[in-house]
Amino acid sequence: MVVIHENRGLNPHISDVARRTALEGYLTLAPDALFPLGGYPGNDDDGRALQGKRDRDEMEQDFIAVIRWLQGHDACTGRVACMGFCFGGSMTNLMAVRVPDLAAAVPFYGGQPAVDEVDKIRAPLLLHFAELDERVNDGWPAYEEALRSAGKEYAAHVYAGANHGFHNDTTPRYDEAAAKLAWSRTVEFLARHLKAD
Numbered sequence: 001m002v003v004i005h006e007n008r009g010l011n012p013h014i015s016d017v018a019r020r021t022a023l024e025g026y027l028t029l030a031p032d033a034l035f036p037l038g039g040y041p042g043n044d045d046d047g048r049a050l051q052g053k054r055d056r057d058e059m060e061q062d063f064i065a066v067i068r069w070l071q072g073h074d075a076c077t078g079r080v081a082c083m084g085f086c087f088g089g090s091m092t093n094l095m096a097v098r099v100p101d102l103a104a105a106v107p108f109y110g111g112q113p114a115v116d117e118v119d120k121i122r123a124p125l126l127l128h129f130a131e132l133d134e135r136v137n138d139g140w141p142a143y144e145e146a147l148r149s150a151g152k153e154y155a156a157h158v159y160a161g162a163n164h165g166f167h168n169d170t171t172p173r174y175d176e177a178a179a180k181l182a183w184s185r186t187v188e189f190l191a192r193h194l195k196a197d
Contacts, residue, residue, distance in 0.1 A: 001081050001190070002031070003021060003029070003084065004092055005030065005032070005087070006044075006087050006088055008047030009039065010031070010033075013170045017030070017167075024190065026194065029069075063091055067099050071101075082104075083105075083107075083186065085168070086109060088110065089110020090111035090112075092105050093107045093110050093112055093125075094113050096113075097117045098120075102123040104125075104189065104190065105124070106186050109164050113143075121147070128182045128186075129157065130159055130162040130163050131158050131161055157182065159178035162175045166182075
């Protein structure tokens, strides 16, 4: 399992998500896109500023390399999924496009890939959206139509009254009920697509 952080580097929240994913029995890797710049600087504001200095295409290639490395790990079955939040949700959608053998993808409130690339997706998707997240949600209808038209396997959930970042329990936008429901759905989805038959 690859867990991709928000737009501020590998902060304690994402480290905790990776820990919880590992407790579900998955070999889990949470890369820090800020590593080439010294890594997560210790607070989210500085992390956000630092991440703005990285090239998005380079980060995309880094995450593809992480997936490939994990697929070849001795302790891995070869089936690797990707989960991400905010920026990481966008990257998770993109990994579903760029990595044809990705086993599953779970973007939390992530921006969508170009609709003309949706046909490249092979991984089943579990998409989590916040009802009040207008910026991200604006792109969802076109993405859903492309997924449906291409016959892709996906499930999407919109969490009523929730804001962007509702899963992050270190911010005021945290919505405990939505976060717990999204997590339980994620655990069930991953078990279906990653556990050995």
